[in-house]
Amino acid sequence: MKEKAYYEDVNIKNELHLRELIAELPPYCKQFFIGIEPNTSSRTRIAYAYDLICFFDYLHQNNPICRKMEIREFPLSLLDQITPLDIEEYLYHLKVYEKDGKAHTNEERGLKRKLASLRTFYNYFFKNELIDTNPAVKVDMPKIHDKTIVRLDVDEIAMLLDEVESGESLSTRQQKYHERTKRRDLALLTLLLGTGIRVSECVGLDLNDVDFKNNGIKIHRKGGAEVIVYFGEEVRETLLSYMEERNDASPAPGHTNALFLSLQNKRISVRAVENLVKKYSRLVTNLKNITPHKLRSTYGTSLYRETGDIYLVADVLGHKDVNTTRKHYAAIEDDRRREAAKYVHLRQD
Secondary structure, three states: OOOOHHHHHHHHHHHHHHHHHHHHOHHHHHHHHHHHHHHOOOOHHHHHHHHHHHHOOOHHOOOOEEEEEEEEOOOOOOHOOOHHHHHHHHHHHHOOEEOOOOEEEEOOOHHHHHHHHHHHHHHHHOOOOOOOOOHHHHHHOOOOOOOOOOOOOOOHHHHHHHHHHHOOOOHHHHHHHHHHHHHHHHHHHHHHHHOOOHHHHHHOOOOOHHOOOOOOEEEEEOOOOOEEEEEOOOHHHHHHHHHHHOOOOHHHHHOOOEEEEOOOOOOOOHHHHHHHHHHHHHOOOOOOOHHHHHHHHHHHHHHHHOOHHHHHHHHHHOOOOHHHHHHHHHHHHHHHHHOOOOOOOOOOO
């Protein structure tokens, strides 16, 4: 039997999980998810489902009428009874609330996502003339305050990769495993730092996705597009070194095509990559709290500093909207504008 591609397997698992979540919602929600399927990823639909469960649970707990019904019994007509003020109260509630004995919080980005989910939900039924009102569109999106981008400088990158290579600061127990994973870990981190690909794109790589003739890898972007991303000689060398080891491995059934394998000889998971990045970054003195996404930011920053081409950075990182890239690297643009002041002289000395 032909081995399923990683992304096919992920989509199947996500779809089955989505159906479990839909079963907790009112029946008309199923039509919503069918309707948005052609234009959304399975991960996005799962996020919407969780957000809708959160919304309906809030109504069930706080609305006197809804409290008398089970969530699955909520009629479609209920959506027309919700006002913009109701949604604003819901967002206010989400900032901090308690559920199952635990405190939950949402910052600006979490609130924005939940409102965006509600807008999409309402838009679908309003557009299809199944409801008469669209209160979600009348609620202003929360203002997002930009965060400082955490990234590594050149010295920190060298220190991190040196630590991966030597493993000197690891515990005795960790060093035993390190001998088995050193080449893999070095290839993996060098690839992330040298291409800026997402960790999900990295773990999804198959052996035949690597093209050493052209120094490129074929990756699956969010949304399903396949693109070629190119790498330099440092990435090439670590990948070739790892391939010597990988070709001698005995992958578990269903994982024969995976490029990066775990100690169990299965395709390495996103969580495992996050943990190994955290493990090595903690070994380097004074190193920032590093995640795979911050390695991606490091690459984007370096590429933009070297080229000054925001469109190239957006394309290589896979941002659909260049404004997303511009927002992330606005601080660097400001640095470049400051540099401009040095080059224009009004009077010659």
